[in-house]
Amino acid sequence: MGSPTRKPIQFTSRLTADAYAKGILDHDRVLLSRAITLVESRLPSDQLLSEELIQKILPHSGKSIRIGITGIPGVGKSTFIEAFGKHLTSIGKKLAVLAIDPSSQRTKGSILGDKTRMDELSRDDNAFIRPTSAANTLGGVAHKTREAILLCEAAGFDVIIVETVGVGQSEIAVRSMVDFFLLLLIGGAGDELQGIKKGIMEMADGVVITKADGDHKKQANQAKADYQHALHLFPVTESRWTPKVLVSSAVEKIGLKETWEMIEAYKAFTTTSGFFELQRANQNKNWFHSSIEERIKEEITKHKALAEKIKKAEIQIAQGVISPGAASREIVENFIQLLGKQ
Amino acid sequence: MGSPTRKPIQFTSRLTADAYAKGILDHDRVLLSRAITLVESRLPSDQLLSEELIQKILPHSGKSIRIGITGIPGVGKSTFIEAFGKHLTSIGKKLAVLAIDPSSQRTKGSILGDKTRMDELSRDDNAFIRPTSAANTLGGVAHKTREAILLCEAAGFDVIIVETVGVGQSEIAVRSMVDFFLLLLIGGAGDELQGIKKGIMEMADGVVITKADGDHKKQANQAKADYQHALHLFPVTESRWTPKVLVSSAVEKIGLKETWEMIEAYKAFTTTSGFFELQRANQNKNWFHSSIEERIKEEITKHKALAEKIKKAEIQIAQGVISPGAASREIVENFIQLLGKQ
Numbered sequence: 046m047g048s049p050t051r052k053p054i055q056f057t058s059r060l061t062a063d064a065y066a067k068g069i070l071d072h073d074r075v076l077l078s079r080a081i082t083l084v085e086s087r088l089p090s091d092q093l094l095s096e097e098l099i100q101k102i103l104p105h106s107g108k109s110i111r112i113g114i115t116g117i118p119g120v121g122k123s124t125f126i127e128a129f130g131k132h133l134t135s136i137g138k139k140l141a142v143l144a145i146d147p148s149s150q151r152t153k154g155s156i157l158g159d160k161t162r163m164d165e166l167s168r169d170d171n172a173f174i175r176p177t178s179a180a181n182t183l184g185g186v187a188h189k190t191r192e193a194i195l196l197c198e199a200a201g202f203d204v205i206i207v208e209t210v211g212v213g214q215s216e217i218a219v220r221s222m223v224d225f226f227l228l229l230l231i232g233g234a235g236d237e238l239q240g241i242k243k244g245i246m247e248m249a250d251g252v253v254i255t256k257a258d259g260d261h262k263k264q265a266n267q268a269k270a271d272y273q274h275a276l277h278l279f280p281v282t283e284s285r286w287t288p289k290v291l292v293s294s295a296v297e298k299i300g301l302k303e304t305w306e307m308i309e310a311y312k313a314f315t316t317t318s319g320f321f322e323l324q325r326a327n328q329n330k331n332w333f334h335s336s337i338e339e340r341i342k343e344e345i346t347k348h349k350a351l352a353e354k355i356k357k358a359e360i361q362i363a364q365g366v367i368s369p370g371a372a373s374r375e376i377v378e379n380f381i382q383l384l385g386k387q
Numbered sequence: 388m389g390s391p392t393r394k395p396i397q398f399t400s401r402l403t404a405d406a407y408a409k410g411i412l413d414h415d416r417v418l419l420s421r422a423i424t425l426v427e428s429r430l431p432s433d434q435l436l437s438e439e440l441i442q443k444i445l446p447h448s449g450k451s452i453r454i455g456i457t458g459i460p461g462v463g464k465s466t467f468i469e470a471f472g473k474h475l476t477s478i479g480k481k482l483a484v485l486a487i488d489p490s491s492q493r494t495k496g497s498i499l500g501d502k503t504r505m506d507e508l509s510r511d512d513n514a515f516i517r518p519t520s521a522a523n524t525l526g527g528v529a530h531k532t533r534e535a536i537l538l539c540e541a542a543g544f545d546v547i548i549v550e551t552v553g554v555g556q557s558e559i560a561v562r563s564m565v566d567f568f569l570l571l572l573i574g575g576a577g578d579e580l581q582g583i584k585k586g587i588m589e590m591a592d593g594v595v596i597t598k599a600d601g602d603h604k605k606q607a608n609q610a611k612a613d614y615q616h617a618l619h620l621f622p623v624t625e626s627r628w629t630p631k632v633l634v635s636s637a638v639e640k641i642g643l644k645e646t647w648e649m650i651e652a653y654k655a656f657t658t659t660s661g662f663f664e665l666q667r668a669n670q671n672k673n674w675f676h677s678s679i680e681e682r683i684k685e686e687i688t689k690h691k692a693l694a695e696k697i698k699k700a701e702i703q704i705a706q707g708v709i710s711p712g713a714a715s716r717e718i719v720e721n722f723i724q725l726l727g728k729q
Contacts, residue, residue: 275617336715373678384726
């Protein structure tokens with residue numbers, strides 16, 4: 046909402062933390078929306094207010110299943126999420142869909158088109174769709190999305206989908222904030238066209254081959270068999286859950302029920318073993334530590350001279366003039382001196 | 388070498404940076420050893436001397452192929468490395484073998500047994516074997532290993548093997564400092580016995596099925612076919628190199644020549660595309676930034692009160708009493724205040 050050097054235009058006035066909290070706990074979607082806008086704001090005053098709000102609703106958070114969904118552009122992610130979402134609301138679930146799209150940094154605003162991508166679902170009373178607003182770093186976007194998850198849970202949503210468009214490191218960020226990570230693949234596209242980054246497949250708790258309709262059914266089932274075989278060769282996961290491969294068709298409404306049943310089975314399996322809670326606890330701990338790193342990085346980049354030195358050092362390192370170890374020592378010493386003078 | 392609170396016993400006196408550098412550039416293995424001990428030292432004075440030394444030899448570094456090798460205990464890593472190493476020296480290569488073993492942190496000293504694991508190779512004039520000495524964090528160990536690589540290269544070694552025992556996050560650390568990452572697997576052991584962590588398989592540029600001798604040959608070849616098929620389904624790598632699967636037997640001397648030829652083919656392929664240099668440049672840049680993070684973490688943990696606060700916050704986060712975002716803000720504000728008072 047405006048650059049930090051200019052007085053921003055505020056389209057809505059800020060309420061008190063109590064007012065936001067009350068609205069959220071009353072399941073008021075308008076207030077939920079405004080609260081998410083608040084947590085996304087980069088104004089220091091908004092950040093303090095946001096923190097107060099999160100603290101108030103924290104005891105009411107956590108009661109959902111958090112699902113991450115990724116796949117390359119063209120795999121039919123929106124189509125799948127819409128069909129899957131409609132299934133979920135039809136069986137009584139309250140679904141929130143959040144999107145991590147680092148490319149929105151360039152447009153410095155929400156992807157307004159998102160709602161039209163999932164037209165029918167966005168009109169469903171039991172579904173709430175929210176694109177992520179801009180932030181400067183992936184770390185910043187991830188932080189705000191985590192807080193949006195907490196707000197949605199406090200507002201009564203019991204299934205949270207976080208979708209990512211598969212840019213940069215966003216899958217790793219999504220994986221670190223969800224319980225179940227679902228990978229969508231195209232069947233029969235040929236391997237080179239998948240374009241998925243290394244490591245993503247091994248991160249998945251489930252794989253869905255999309256567009257298994259009409260002429261594509263055979264290819265989709267072949268792909269399912271191939272991936273099932275491949276996953277069988279993978280190492281045992283920490284959760285000890287065996288990732289499953291399903292086929293789906295949004296058009297023919299195939300695989301949607303099965304996808305939800307797979308996720309429920311995962312939840313039951315990992316709750317019994319204790320892994321479900323352990324994973325969440327580890328995720329929170331990692332969020333804490335990476336948040337510390339993020340804030341320190343922000344602190345460093347506030348000091349223009351230091352930020353310049355870092356860029357200079359990167360060039361010298363690339364030229365083989367200075368070793369990374371020596372360069373890092375100088376930067377950190379500088380940083381400490383700078384803070385000493387404040 | 389002794390804890391920082393006690394005056395350490397020094398078994399060897401320190402030379403000047405020039406003296407170490409001269410010895411290394413003269414390919415003096417004794418001085419190379421002492422130089423590696425120097426970079427591993429945690430004494431601040433040694434760290435400054437070490438930095439000076441690295442700066443001097445930096446222009447002479449880089450002229451090697453860096454190979455990371457991992458596999459679970461029992462796969463026959465030492466046996467493979469010894470046989471592979473003997474092949475390399477027999478074709479005129481000068482080989483240095485470094486080990487990342489975070490468990491050595493517990494013994495707070497080198498793994499003296501390492502040399503006897505690769506008995507024959509350790510007696511080879513053209514091979515140099517060095518276990519990693521203790522450090523407090525994996526980040527610390529990784530940093531020192533990177534510097535040891537530079538020293539070995541300046542000392543004339545043209546193949547550097549970094550081996551890891553597959554504990555914790557060590558594979559990721561090794562991957563970030565090598566050109567080629569080789570994964571050793573047992574053939575026909577059944578998937579659950581592999582015990583490899585998720586993501587490692589997708590990180591590999593090559594896979595070698597070990598112990599393909601006698602009765603195991605058939606299993607090994609079946610495993611090779613299985614993994615080749617699975618790798619075919621993986622996403623295209625950034626390097627665009629197709630990972631290869633080989634079988635090997637240290638006893639029957641199978642697959643050693645082929646492993647080297649695969650690595651040479653990788654080097655040729657990625658040099659032509661420019662990826663080889665690009666990967667090294669990115670690794671250096673990441674080393675720089677993670678080194679900054681490491682140093683700041685060290686700075687934080689120096690302040691006992693702050694380190695206590697962090698532990699306390701972790702407990703409160705686990706109990707759901709405070710959000711990670713709020714906790715991290717407090718910690719960073721405290722840190723900045725503390726530095727302001729120095």
